[in-house]
Amino acid sequence: MASVSTVLKEIGQDFLECGICFERYTNPKILSCVHSFCELCLVQYYGNQKVKPCPVCQQETRLPVPGGIGGLKTNGFIITLREKVELQEKVAKLSAKARRTCELCTQKEVTHHCLNCSQNICQGCMNIHRRIKVSADHTVGTLKDIGEGKVTLPPEVQKEYTCNTHKGEINRFYCETCHVLICHVCTVVNHCKPEHQYIDCATASSKYKRGFKELFPTITNEIKHVEECLDIACKAQQQFERKVSQTVQEVNKGADWARDKVKAEQDRILREIRVLKEDRSTAFDEQIKTMQSLLQRKQDTLTIARDVTNKGSDSDFLSLFPIIDQDLTFLKSNKVPPQIDASFHYQRLDQTGSIKLGNLEVGTKRKLRGHQEISFFF
Structure with missing residues (x-):
């Protein structure tokens, strides 16, 4: 994926801002017209109504029953971009400080940042950090590389992509019959073949991207x-x-x-x-x-x-x-x-x-x- 600075340059700063509150998205929900808004903003906007026009394009979206606003899909794409931008901004502020002290030894100057622990550490502590068993697989990068968007966030499964039916199971398949992400338990319980046709996420993504x-x-x-x-x-x-x-x-x-x-x-x-x-x-x-x-x-x-x-x-x-x-x-x-x-x-x-x-x-x-x-x- 391109660096954060490049992504923001391509899509613009307002891509990460809600069209209702004009602040950075908080748990963005996507309407049927593909415009996204903060969940709380939509709750206030819809009130007791079940159908309302989009604040941007005026196309009406009927809220799912049951679920309401909470039943709308969460825009994980925006969440991922926001996390990258916020990390870059955090490191940029850290780099701007005249004196940066390691959070572990509290003596030497900060040179690295652990994306898993969210700690700012020096070169020596970074070497120790990577030798310790519990933190050996953590993603650690220099402040310069993180600030330029060269370090990828650790692979973390977001709530939207964890099975809603089978707790803790990761959605690794895509049901082409229902057009939903499913886990391996779903494939043998409620999305069984031949009634349902499903393929792995990578294959499905490649297939539908070509169509787009x-x-x-x-x-x-x-x-x-x-x-x-x-x-x-x-x-x-x-x-x-x-x-x-x-x-x-x-x-x-x-x-x-x-x-x-x-x-x-x-x-x-x-x-x-x-x-x-x-x-x-x-x-x-x-x-x-x-x-x-x-x-x-x-x-x-x-x-x-x-x-x-x-x-x-x-x-x-x-x-x-x-x-x-x-x-x-x-x-x-x-x-x-x-x-x-x-x-x-x-x-x-x-x-x-x-x-x-x-x-x-x-x-x-x-x-x-x-x-x-x-x-x-x-």
Whole structure:
């Protein structure tokens, strides 16, 4: 796995921050839209409700019954990254101190850190530490190597990857029938063949990672398509509002020649323009909001899927695979809404024989007969 500094550079500092409290994750739980939040934040956010939209993308997630928030999957991938970052920060603070004394001999300067004991030790104590039977297999690294992310955390089994049914058993298999991690006891008790098909975690991870990687180009192209459609919609809205402004100016100029006689007509047509602008702007805003949400959703899902696929352990990956796979499949078929018609024009009647300034027409072009006939088109 890449060093901590490299990982943070790739995924960004906010990857480890909850989108509700904006603090580092505490027991992160993942929703069906693959966004994660602190367990306590979700408890407060959901309250007594069983279904609520995601605070980021607004996709609804129904809480599992029984279990509620606690029944949601824990995002072990984020926990692993957080532990690495916190270790690097701890060592960085230690290295910044002017005087660092060994925690064992309390005399010599600290040069190493034991990741199992969480002790800061000198070179001499490090040699003794490795000769003692109970600590011989501990992971010990120099402060420099740990600070640069070159030392891997000791292999520890996280709660999420320990069998929930058989206490103390490690999940070493993946049931393809149920899409869950299982232990060796599960394979002969409640996930038996031939009713259930299971394979070891390494094989399953390799298999499903290939499937994800095949989807990445398609999702990437769809994101590009949504970005292009969003750009078109934004430009169309800008053009529409610009031409609405131009039309308002022309209407006001046309009203100057007979202000007293046509004041009522001027007010009428300006009201129509305002109503049209409000209606059409609302439609544009809703369309752009929908496409922005879809774009953000696809980008977030692709980022999370790619990070878990490329950087997560087999257990990290398989734990999140069903949720991400379901979301990728949904997003792959989710198309952008059709563009809104931005056509618009204003036509003015003969100024010599009518006090009407004209009628506002949308989407068509008609010329009126008379003197000083002028049309405005969008």
